[in-house]
């Protein structure tokens with residue numbers, strides 16, 4: 001009887017170890033969530049706020065909310081350039097062609113939200129809206145991705 005109990009116990013232990021291993025893998029693969037809020041102030045200034053300024057390298061899921069009542073925004077992520085962001089000739093938009101690793105979540109109407117999932121390597125990233133005039137009005141933030 002004891003031998004039989006041992007026989008059953010062993011596979012149960014292996015199964016438990018396997019389940020723990022699978023759970024650990026699922027945990028490791030879960031994207032880090034970053035909540036992003038874009039809004040306009042009555043004085044014309046705009047903001048893009050993150051609920052965290054740092055994430056570990058790997059999968060990241062940006063959950064983006066446009067809090068404006070009347071303005072369309074868009075959400076872009078790129079490697080932060082060494083100097084100031086390259087502006088298009090008119091000066092109202094960032095020249096997206098001169099940014100590295102650009103990923104984009106399209107237009108979000110007033111009150112709308114969306115999400116963008118991507119895998120980030122260590123480094124500095126700039127998160128911004130590139131509707132005309134919005135970057136200059138303050139609609140950008142920096143995210144640090146650690147090793």
Ligand SMILES: [Cu+2]
Pocket residue numbers: 038072073074129130131134139
């Ligand atoms: Cu905007």
